[in-house]
Amino acid sequence: DAGVIQSPRHEVTEMGQEVTLRCKPISGHNSLFWYRQTMMRGLELLIYFNNNVPIDDSGMPEDRFSAKMPNASFSTLKIQPSEPRDSAVYFCASSLGNSGNTIYFGEGSWLTVV
Amino acid sequence: KQEVTQIPAALSVPEGENLVLNCSFTDSAIYNLQWFRQDPGKGLTSLLLIQSSQREQTSGRLNASLDKSSGRSTLYIAASQPGDSATYLCAAGSVNAGNMLTFGGGTRLMVKP
Numbered sequence: 364d365a366g367v368i369q370s371p372r373h374e375v376t377e378m379g380q381e382v383t384l385r386c387k388p389i390s391g392h393n394s395l396f397w398y399r400q401t402m403m404r405g406l407e408l409l410i411y412f413n414n415n416v417p418i419d420d421s422g423m424p425e426d427r428f429s430a431k432m433p434n435a436s437f438s439t440l441k442i443q444p445s446e447p448r449d450s451a452v453y454f455c456a457s458s459l460g461n462s463g464n465t466i467y468f469g470e471g472s473w474l475t476v477v
Numbered sequence: 478k479q480e481v482t483q484i485p486a487a488l489s490v491p492e493g494e495n496l497v498l499n500c501s502f503t504d505s506a507i508y509n510l511q512w513f514r515q516d517p518g519k520g521l522t523s524l525l526l527i528q529s530s531q532r533e534q535t536s537g538r539l540n541a542s543l544d545k546s547s548g549r550s551t552l553y554i555a556a557s558q559p560g561d562s563a564t565y566l567c568a569a570g571s572v573n574a575g576n577m578l579t580f581g582g583g584t585r586l587m588v589k590p
Contacts, residue, residue, distance in 0.1 A: 468520035
């Protein structure tokens with residue numbers, strides 16, 4: 364299996380622009396997670412989907428952030444409008460089952476908002 | 478709310494040393510604890526997963542232990558090698574938080590040749 368696939372790997376955008384990050388989970392996995400990693404705050408869970416349904420989005424920082432999972436093989440994280448403080452590495456991860464199983468991470472999307 | 482702490486934040490050792498990385502968590506109601514490795518510019522790679530009913534897991538030179546009652550886990554690396562240099566993160570899966578993991582801040586390990 365190719366693992367969790369994220370795109371773009373790197374993006375530099377201007378403040379105010381819309382940013383869309385994409386994720387393809389491992390085939391057969393039914394749980395998908397979006398994390399954000401910064402030096403100051405470490406790794407934070409933004410949102411968790413199970414069977415394509417958002418289960419917990421309490422980590423989504425503001426209304427500027429939204430996430431969708433239209434089907435089992437695709438998810439997006441959108442930031443609109445983007446701000447410099449959104450600069451971070453955004454990771455998508457997937458796992459099989461509802462709890463207790465290994466989580467597999469993608470390589471991350473490195474976002475810089477100038 | 479679960480909080481996970483890792484000590485030390487950074488560690489530098491000469492090649493060949495055995496070393497221990499520490500992880501503590503505040504809520505002992507966990508269903509598992511996982512250790513991950515992160516190389517610079519990369520995602521996280523799962524190393525070991527300890528279920529709440531287990532006391533330890535081993536993979537090659539790595540051994541992870543879990544003591545739920547004291548809220549602690551340790552990752553033991555035997556005969557360290559320069560290729561072990563990376564950031565190691567532990568994450569606790571809390572019973573009260575569904576399938577979500579709470580991560581520690583990581584320990585940045587440097588193994589010098």
